[in-house]
Every structure is written in C-alpha cells, then in structure tokens.
Amino acid sequence: MVQFEANFDGLVGPTHNYAGLSYGNVASQSNAQDASNPKEAAKQGLKKMKALSELGLVQGVLAPQERPDIDTLKRLGFTGTDAQILDKAFREDPVLLAACCSASSMWTANAATVSPSADTQDGRIHFTPANLTNKFHRSIEHEVTGRILSQVFADERHFKHHAALPTNEYFGDEGAANHTRLCGDYSQAGVELFVYGRSAFDLKAPAPKRYPARQTLEASRAIARLHGLGDNTAIFIQQNPEVIDQGVFHNDVIAVGNQNVLFYHQQAFLHTEQALAEIRAKLPGTELHFIEVPTTEVPLQDAVKSYLFNTQIVTLKPGHMAIIAPTECRDTPSVNAYLNKLTGLNSPIREVHFMDVKQSMRNGGGPACLRLRVAMTELEHAATNQACLMNDALFARLNQWVDQHYRDRLTLSDLRDPALLQESRTALDELTRILQLGSVYPFQR
Numbered sequence: 001m002v003q004f005e006a007n008f009d010g011l012v013g014p015t016h017n018y019a020g021l022s023y024g025n026v027a028s029q030s031n032a033q034d035a036s037n038p039k040e041a042a043k044q045g046l047k048k049m050k051a052l053s054e055l056g057l058v059q060g061v062l063a064p065q066e067r068p069d070i071d072t073l074k075r076l077g078f079t080g081t082d083a084q085i086l087d088k089a090f091r092e093d094p095v096l097l098a099a100c101c102s103a104s105s106m107w108t109a110n111a112a113t114v115s116p117s118a119d120t121q122d123g124r125i126h127f128t129p130a131n132l133t134n135k136f137h138r139s140i141e142h143e144v145t146g147r148i149l150s151q152v153f154a155d156e157r158h159f160k161h162h163a164a165l166p167t168n169e170y171f172g173d174e175g176a177a178n179h180t181r182l183c184g185d186y187s188q189a190g191v192e193l194f195v196y197g198r199s200a201f202d203l204k205a206p207a208p209k210r211y212p213a214r215q216t217l218e219a220s221r222a223i224a225r226l227h228g229l230g231d232n233t234a235i236f237i238q239q240n241p242e243v244i245d246q247g248v249f250h251n252d253v254i255a256v257g258n259q260n261v262l263f264y265h266q267q268a269f270l271h272t273e274q275a276l277a278e279i280r281a282k283l284p285g286t287e288l289h290f291i292e293v294p295t296t297e298v299p300l301q302d303a304v305k306s307y308l309f310n311t312q313i314v315t316l317k318p319g320h321m322a323i324i325a326p327t328e329c330r331d332t333p334s335v336n337a338y339l340n341k342l343t344g345l346n347s348p349i350r351e352v353h354f355m356d357v358k359q360s361m362r363n364g365g366g367p368a369c370l371r372l373r374v375a376m377t378e379l380e381h382a383a384t385n386q387a388c389l390m391n392d393a394l395f396a397r398l399n400q401w402v403d404q405h406y407r408d409r410l411t412l413s414d415l416r417d418p419a420l421l422q423e424s425r426t427a428l429d430e431l432t433r434i435l436q437l438g439s440v441y442p443f444q445r
C-alpha cells in the first residue's frame with residue numbers, strides 16, 4: 001500500500017509572546033521582553049503550511065492550546081473572577097503569568113512521539129503526547145494535546161493514543177524533536193532513532209553541565225515499549241552533552257532525517273560511529289546516505305543561530321528530496337555556502353526552499369519545530385479528520401480567522417488584559433468548529 005509522510009503544523013495561538021522562559025534555548029533567552037506580533041506569526045505559519053501543500057505534500061493543522069490558562073492559575077491558588085486572577089498573577093508573579101500565556105504549543109515537534117503503523121506490533125499508528133516536564137510553561141500542554149490528537153486521529157482501528165509519561169524529570173520527554181525515523185520506502189518497516197540527553201537512573205553516564213538535558217533515556221525507552229517497537233526497530237543514541245551546553249536543547253537543532261537520509265552535524269552525537277553502525281545493521285538492504293556536516297565548514301554556533309538542522313527534508317518524488325530551511329540559513333554565510341554545495345553532492349537532497357518563520361525563530365523554533373510528522377497509508381489518511389487538512393479553502397478561512405481575532409502587537413504587560421482572554425476564547429471556540437474538534441478546551445467543558 002502507498003505510504004507517505006504528512007506534516008501537522010501547529011497553528012500559532014493569539015497570545016504568542018517573548019517571555020524568555022526556556023533556559024538553555026538561546027533564542028528564547030535573548031529575545032525575552034521584546035514585543036511580539038501574533039498575527040504575523042500565525043500568518044507565517046499558515047504560509048509555510050500552504051507552501052508545503054503546494055509542493056504536493058499532505059499538510060495538516062493542529063490547534064493551539066487555550067491561553068491564558070486560567071485553570072492552571074486557579075490550581076496554583078489564584079482566586080476571583082478571570083480578570084482578578086489575571087491581575088493578581090501579573091502583580092505577584094509576572095513570569096508565572098507569562099508561562100500560563102505561552103503559545104509554545106505551536107512547536108508540534110514537541111507535541112508527541114509518533115510511530116507509524118509499518119513499525120508497530122499491532123499495525124496501528126501510535127501517539128504519545130510529550131510530558132515536557134523540563135519547562136513549566138510546556139508541561140501544561142500534554143493533556144489538551146492528547147485531546148486534540150484524539151480528535152484529529154479518532155479511528156481506533158488505525159490510531160492508538162497513549163497518555164503522557166509520568167510527569168517528573170526521570171521521564172522527561174520532549175516528543176518527536178528527539179525522534180527520527182529512517183526507512184527505505186515509507187511503507188517498509190523502518191528504524192526509529194531516539195536521541196536522549198541524559199540517563200536519569202545512571203548518574204555516572206555523561207550529562208551536560210550547564211544547560212538541562214530535556215530528554216531522558218528512560219523516557220525514550222518507555223515510548224518505544226508503549227509503541228510496540230521491537231529491538232530491531234528502536235535505536236537509542238546519546239546526544240553529545242557538550243552541544244547541549246552550547247544551546248542545542250533538542251536533537252532537532254543538530255540533526256534531521258528523512259527516509260534513507262540522515263543529515264547531522266559532526267558534533268551531534270556522543271558515539272557517532274557506533275550509532276551509524278547500528279542503523280546500518282538494523283536497516284539491511286537500504287542504501288543509506290549519512291550526510292555529516294563538519295565543524296570546519298559550519299561551526300556549531302552558526303548551526304544553532306541559523307537552524308540549519310531544524311530544516312524539513314521532504315520527499316517530492318522517489319529519490320528526490322527538498323530541504324525546507326528558515327531564511328536565517330540564507331543569511332548566515334557559512335550555512336548558505338554549505339547549502340549551495342549540498343544540492344550538488346551525490347545525495348537525494350536536490351532543492352532548497354527558504355521560509356520566513358522569524359516570529360517563531362525568535363523563540364527558538366524553526367520549520368522542523370513547527371511540524372509533527374505522521375507517516376501514513378492512504379487508508380489512515382482517509383480515516384484522519386479531513387477538516388484539519390490544508391487546502392486552498394482552509395488556508396483562506398484560517399487567514400480570515402487570524403485577521404479577525406489576532407493582535408499585531410503584544411507585550412508581556414498585555415497578558416493581564418482580560419480582553420485578550422476573551423478574544424482568545426472567542427477565536428478558539430470558532431476554531432474548534434472550523435477544524436471540527438468538538439470541545440477540547442477547558443473553557444468549553
């Protein structure tokens with residue numbers, strides 16, 4: 001049966017802002033306090049989705065979270081009307097209020113880990129929402145994420161949904177940002193690479209010293225068990241702790257794979273040769289392309305700044321791939337030079353397309369952070385919620401919806417504005433009708 005890979009991008013929510021919440025994520029920290037433009041951010045995201053669907057790829061949309069998150073503020077002891085809760089939180093703990101207003105669910109690479117049916121024991125697509133325990137503002141996403149995914153992929157004959165892992169740092173899980181699938185044809189069983197930053201139970205194992213390792217080996221192993229991946233399907237690879245300490249907070253900041261291509265920086269992994277040997281052994285008969293970018297050509301800091309590896313590598317026709325890169329790659333001389341060379345190498349990557357996703361980049365999210373990949377068959381595609389799939393009509397409808405409900409400037413002190421809460425709920429209520437999601441948000445239940 002024909003299989004292909006669909007991308008589900010996160011729609012940027014109406015409260016998109018720069019709060020500097022992600023210690024270890026250089027862009028988030030360096031742009032903290034800047035004014036944001038939620039309208040522009042949402043439109044940049046929609047344009048990227050449209051561009052990918054125009055390349056002939058199946059493109060989906062995932063709805064954002066309800067923010068400000070009044071329920072969480074209540075759990076943390078704030079009382080009164082919604083307006084009073086926002087005001088008290090702003091005066092007592094503005095960072096907490098910002099965390100409860102973050103639009104961070106736009107980065108759907110962190111929404112969940114997905115294993116396609118070709119790899120799983122029961123022949124269904126498995127989804128586990130990421131608990132995102134390392135950052136408070138992200139740890140409050142997984143419940144609603146799970147509900148949204150269950151509405152988009154509802155048919156139990158094809159889709160299996162798991163609960164997020166226990167929410168503590170031993171099982172810190174950041175989803176597909178630390179997960180890559182390699183395969184021959186999408187329909188063939190592949191290998192799933194789980195890249196982790198540290199081992200929670202083995203304190204002697206190498207770990208970063210400065211910045212947190214957000215994904216643990218124990219979490220990765222649990223996901224592989226839940227998804228029913230056999231020993232020949234899952235590979236666990238330790239990320240180089242030194243690069244985490246230099247701002248590589250997820251593996252997708254330093255490596256990206258698609259089908260038989262693994263594109264990675266020389267410093268990405270702790271034991272590169274061992275990892276590559278295991279991939280070769282577990283994918284016999286597949287012609288693999290390991291494209292290693294040397295530090296002498298692209299210094300690590302340029303890779304982090306430009307997000308060369310937070311690109312999407314997509315298959316346009318058999319053996320012919322394109323790389324979808326943020327414009328920051330074009331604007332970084334070493335990276336631009338490398339990309340010019342890349343398409344001439346003897347690999348399936350033949351085209352480079354640049355996208356402007358600057359509003360997201362300023363919080364450390366590139367094209368790959370904005371999408372969750374779901375490799376699927378035509379039957380699974382037909383069983384997916386069709387209202388969430390991008391086409392001309394949905395693109396026009398969502399742009400109009402953004403124009404109607406989004407602001408073009410937001411600062412941290414605006415987050416206390418009760419009108420913003422109202423605007424956000426009105427927008428999300430309408431969105432659940434457009435995307436046919438039912439009542440997924442706390443304010444609707």
Ligand SMILES: NCCC[C@H](NC(=O)CCC(=O)O)C(=O)O
Nearest residue numbers: 018019020021022028104107369
């Ligand atoms: N995969 C990309 C994730 C980027 C995300 N940034 C943020 O949450 C920044 C939010 C802020 O600082 O306002 C993160 O670090 O998890």
